[in-house]
Amino acid sequence: MAKVTIAGCGIVGATIAYELSKSDLDVTVVDQQPAPVEPDLSVCPSATGAALGVLMGAISKKEKGNNLRMRLAGIQYYERTVPELEALTGLAIPFNRQGIVMLQFESDLSVWERLVGIREQQGWTLEIWQRDRLQQQFPFLNLDQVSAAVYSPHDRQVNPVALTRALIKAAKLNGATFKFNTSVRGATDQSVQTSNGDIASDYFIVSAGLGSTALTAALATPVDIRPVLGQAIEIRLKEPLCANCTLPVISGNDVHLVPLSETEYWIGATVEFPTEAGLSLPPDGAMFEAVMDQAIAFCPAIAQAETIRTWYGVRPRPQGRPAPIIETLPGHPHILLATGHYRNGVLLAPATAAKVRETILGS
Numbered sequence: 001m002a003k004v005t006i007a008g009c010g011i012v013g014a015t016i017a018y019e020l021s022k023s024d025l026d027v028t029v030v031d032q033q034p035a036p037v038e039p040d041l042s043v044c045p046s047a048t049g050a051a052l053g054v055l056m057g058a059i060s061k062k063e064k065g066n067n068l069r070m071r072l073a074g075i076q077y078y079e080r081t082v083p084e085l086e087a088l089t090g091l092a093i094p095f096n097r098q099g100i101v102m103l104q105f106e107s108d109l110s111v112w113e114r115l116v117g118i119r120e121q122q123g124w125t126l127e128i129w130q131r132d133r134l135q136q137q138f139p140f141l142n143l144d145q146v147s148a149a150v151y152s153p154h155d156r157q158v159n160p161v162a163l164t165r166a167l168i169k170a171a172k173l174n175g176a177t178f179k180f181n182t183s184v185r186g187a188t189d190q191s192v193q194t195s196n197g198d199i200a201s202d203y204f205i206v207s208a209g210l211g212s213t214a215l216t217a218a219l220a221t222p223v224d225i226r227p228v229l230g231q232a233i234e235i236r237l238k239e240p241l242c243a244n245c246t247l248p249v250i251s252g253n254d255v256h257l258v259p260l261s262e263t264e265y266w267i268g269a270t271v272e273f274p275t276e277a278g279l280s281l282p283p284d285g286a287m288f289e290a291v292m293d294q295a296i297a298f299c300p301a302i303a304q305a306e307t308i309r310t311w312y313g314v315r316p317r318p319q320g321r322p323a324p325i326i327e328t329l330p331g332h333p334h335i336l337l338a339t340g341h342y343r344n345g346v347l348l349a350p351a352t353a354a355k356v357r358e359t360i361l362g363s
């Protein structure tokens with residue numbers, strides 16, 4: 001049985017582990033964190049712990065190409081795999097099936113009108129909603145600056161922490177081994193060196209997010225992945241925005257309002273690039289305020305909300321090349337990079353796992 005070692009147990013490593021664990025492979029996942037991805041932290045050590053889990057597939061502006069194919073594959077995968085994981089593990093995975101409503105602030109909607117036709121040919125639905133429909137459906141929205149909205153009924157939102165935990169439990173049930181509190185230090189074509197000894201491996205997969213840079217430097221072929229910080233908040237409203245209904249994710253100017261319950265919501269996230277000196281920490285209060293101002297502008301009730309939690313995490317962004325990086329390491333056909341997923345790692349993890357599986361198993 002071929003042995004596969006995976007460095008990193010965020011959403012990417014966990015999805016790869018689950019998919020590979022369905023086959024006749026001996027899968028070991030190693031993560032330097034003391035435990036699987038944690039909810040409720042204010043500083044998230046992994047990107048996955050900070051993510052909002054918004055899955056922007058059909059609503060992506062990309063008309064065609066590999067990135068779009070990966071996005072749409074992600075939507076299809078979660079549609080069938082979330083119930084599969086819940087049945088297998090007994091864990092609940094909050095999964096919003098109401099779609100995504102993206103508010104528009106420009107009067108020229110020609111790009112979207114064109115995309116509606118393209119998506120239709122591709123077998124997906126996008127709708128343009130005029131203001132009267134929006135006002136009728138979501139009377140709590142302030143539409144003063146809003147010209148219309150694009151509605152994507154097939155896009156989704158998933159809780160990334162619950163999802164990752166379920167993937168880990170399901171992979172364990174299939175026989176995969178997880179070693180937390182263990183960091184990977186390097187690898188050869190036959191073994192992976194960790195802080196707890198060597199692991200004999202036929203394949204080594206680097207899905208260590210930001211940690212991939214140091215790991216690939218240790219393998220003498222560095223990939224440059226830089227951090228892009230994101231701040232977000234969980235709030236509780238005094239009154240439900242709508243009673244007895246589940247809302248879609250509502251986005252405006254890249255700010256997402258993610259419903260968790262009738263009164264609880266996530267809002268985020270900032271996109272903060274590092275300077276020459278690196279990341280600015282603690283995070284920029286002004287950028288966070290700008291996100292809140294935008295959210296309040298389209299949903300005024302947020303101004304009265306109680307803060308439950310604020311947090312930040314960093315997205316792994318490949319420097320000078322598109323995200324993500326899924327390829328074999330030059331000169332090492334059994335070492336695979338599956339990293340640098342930047343802003344869409346939850347959405348792109350399933351297609352990443354499929355590509356890794358195909359590289360190893362040929363199917």
Ligand SMILES: Cc1cc2nc3c(=O)[nH]c(=O)nc-3n(C[C@H](O)[C@H](O)[C@H](O)COP(=O)(O)OP(=O)(O)OC[C@H]3O[C@@H](n4cnc5c(N)ncnc54)[C@H](O)[C@@H]3O)c2cc1C
Pocket residue numbers: 007008009010011012013030031032033045046047048049050051052053054055182183184185207208209210211212215229230231232268269270312313314315316338339340341342343344345346347348
């Ligand atoms: C605020 C915010 C909001 C986001 N919202 C969304 C969203 O709505 N939708 C979406 O699709 N994506 C979103 N993202 C992006 C998404 O979170 C990332 O693209 C994704 O989580 C990357 O997953 P990963 O598994 O590659 O990395 P990570 O989740 O960072 O996991 C990497 C793991 O590798 C481990 N590791 C590192 N080095 C080593 C080593 N040497 N040895 C052992 N272990 C190691 C780390 O401990 C970590 O657990 C968001 C990100 C942020 C920060």
